[in-house]
Amino acid sequence: MKKNILVGQSGGPTAVINASLYGIIKEAAAHSEQIGSVYGMINGIEGFLSGHIMDLSKELSDEDLELLRLTPAAYLGSCRYKLPENLDASVYTLLFEKFEQLNIGAVFYIGGNDSMDTADKLSRWAAHNNKEISFIGVPKTIDNDIYGTDMTFGFYSAVNIASDAIDCIHTTASSHNRVFIVEVMGHKVGWLTLNAGMAGGADIILLPEIPYDIDKVIEKIEDRDKKGCRFTIIAVAEGAISREDAALTKKDYKKKMEKYPFPSVSYEVAAQIQEKTGREVRVTVPGHMQRGGSPCPYDRVFASRLGSEAGKLILDNQYGFMVGYKNREIVRVPLEDVAGKLKTVDPDATIVQEAKLLGICFGD
Ligand code: F6P
Numbered sequence: 001m002k003k004n005i006l007v008g009q010s011g012g013p014t015a016v017i018n019a020s021l022y023g024i025i026k027e028a029a030a031h032s033e034q035i036g037s038v039y040g041m042i043n044g045i046e047g048f049l050s051g052h053i054m055d056l057s058k059e060l061s062d063e064d065l066e067l068l069r070l071t072p073a074a075y076l077g078s079c080r081y082k083l084p085e086n087l088d089a090s091v092y093t094l095l096f097e098k099f100e101q102l103n104i105g106a107v108f109y110i111g112g113n114d115s116m117d118t119a120d121k122l123s124r125w126a127a128h129n130n131k132e133i134s135f136i137g138v139p140k141t142i143d144n145d146i147y148g149t150d151m152t153f154g155f156y157s158a159v160n161i162a163s164d165a166i167d168c169i170h171t172t173a174s175s176h177n178r179v180f181i182v183e184v185m186g187h188k189v190g191w192l193t194l195n196a197g198m199a200g201g202a203d204i205i206l207l208p209e210i211p212y213d214i215d216k217v218i219e220k221i222e223d224r225d226k227k228g229c230r231f232t233i234i235a236v237a238e239g240a241i242s243r244e245d246a247a248l249t250k251k252d253y254k255k256k257m258e259k260y261p262f263p264s265v266s267y268e269v270a271a272q273i274q275e276k277t278g279r280e281v282r283v284t285v286p287g288h289m290q291r292g293g294s295p296c297p298y299d300r301v302f303a304s305r306l307g308s309e310a311g312k313l314i315l316d317n318q319y320g321f322m323v324g325y326k327n328r329e330i331v332r333v334p335l336e337d338v339a340g341k342l343k344t345v346d347p348d349a350t351i352v353q354e355a356k357l358l359g360i361c362f363g364d
Contacts, residue, residue, distance in 0.1 A: 002034065003105025005314065007056070008041035008048065009074040010081070010111035010118065011141060014154020016295035016303045017110060020138050021076070022069040023307020024108050025056055031315055039102060044079035045109075045118055049095065053102075069304065072292055082114055083121045092125045099133055106134045106314040112141035112152070113342065116322055120339035123320040137322035137335055138310050140303070142291055144191040147341035148333035149324030153303035158185070158290040159195045165286045166200025166235060173231040176280070179221060179273055181234045183266040183285040188239045190345045192290070194352070197235030197360070204232065204361045206269070208239035209345045210352075211246035212363025214272045220361035221277065236266045305330055 007024055009017055021040075028035045042052035054076075060068065068075055084091065099107065109119040116137045123135040139146045142158035162184045173180040182202070186192040190207030197205035204220055206212045221232045245253060262268045270281040295303075302325070309323045309330045321332040345352065347364075356362065 001103075002036040004036040004039060004103050005106045005108065006039045006041060006048075006053075006099070006102065006104045007076070007108045008044045008110065009076045009078050009140075010044040010109060010115040011078060012112065013072070013074040013078055013291055014140055014142050014295075014299075015072040015157035015291065015293050016153050016299040017073065017140050018068050018071050018075045019295070019300055019303035020110050020140065020153065020307035020310070022065060023304045023309075024138075024311050025060070025065060027308045027311020029057070031311075034315060035105075036103070039104070040076045043077040044081060044111075044115075045083070045095070046079035046081035047077065048098065049091070070295075070300070072295060078111075080114065081118075083118050087121065087125050087128065092122075095122070096125070096129070096131055096133070099131075104133055106136060108136045108138055108310055110138040110140050112139070112143065113146055115140075116146060116335060117339045119322070120320070120335040123335050127320070134314060134317075134319040135335065136310050136313050137338065138306055139322060139324060142185060142192060143187045143189055145187065145189040145343050146322075146324075146338060147343045148322060148338040149326065149331075149343075151302065151325045153299045153306065154291070154295075155191065155299070157293065157295045157299045158192055159199060160296050161290045161293055162192060162196030162235075162286060163199035165284065165289075166196060166202055166233060169233055169284060170201065173233055177230040179232045179234065179270075179279050179281045181236050181266045181270055181281065181283045183236050183238055183264060183283065183287075185287070185290045186237050186239060188344075189342065190237045190239070193235050193237035193240075194345055194355070198351075198355055198358075200233075200235065202233045202235035202360065203229075204234040204363060205355065206234065206236045206240040206363050207345055208237055208241055210347045210362045210364050211241050211243045212269075213243050214269070214276070214363070216361065217269070217363045218273060218276055220363075221273065221279070234269070236269055238264060238266075240265050240269075242268075
């Protein structure tokens, strides 16, 4: 008997998230002898739990589908919902009852780290309870922090926007002899800031993986000044941390953050530079703009490839995998090797060394 499939999108959207949804639907349609309907969760697993679903096979015309491929954001809507660690929790039984009511054979979950964690937990629950439903993760995040894949889609589109922001700041920074800080997203990792900072021509890049010393940052600004460069642009990752803070215990850091007087780390860096040098400092935060706009060609192709490869997993009866990208090849990575891990920037990576050779300061 034919089984149906279910797709959900979760976490922060990207400019390109729907291309993978398109890939999955197309792959399913091409194998209609094995696959029945394609259902979509409205607002991820959280919406699904409340009964919000749609039948994508019936409700989307071929034309809608073609347009979907090029439409940014999460067509199905998203959620930030973490399943409990305890697999005995009643929510799992409830979810599987719902999967069975819809005769679901495979669930695709498109999202970031928390989404891979969701897919992994559901996959483990299915294995422990002898349920023949496969769970497949599709890695989407502008942060590019998912373990087991060299790349996530949405990343390069976000790099474009953040580098454009840094590029544009050059005009006013150079006219007013100011120090400018551009805060870049990325959650706890620095991939986006590192790439956007290098592409946009930042003079200083501060990453969570390389705790900064504010005196080194100031040294660089003054050194540029001496050399006749009248402005400095600093790309600061939203998760950047000072050496002093990185040395605190988790408890002490949490305590400090309870009384933190700044909206984010960039404003703290700005205040310190202003206080120690008397220079004018401005902060720009492109924020959620980094998740929108027009997806870049690389991301469009990559997301479509991952979506269609994800579709193939069901035909090959492969359970519990994330589709990923390693050494220029699309690969299948066991979800258990991905969940709960973070892909961070190695401070000794060649890209960091190369950036340093180009004169970029990391505040270390
Ligand atoms: O995970 C993507 C991301 O954009 C991070 O870079 C950022 O920290 C977070 O989402 C912001 O989340 P929210 O949309 O909940 O503000």
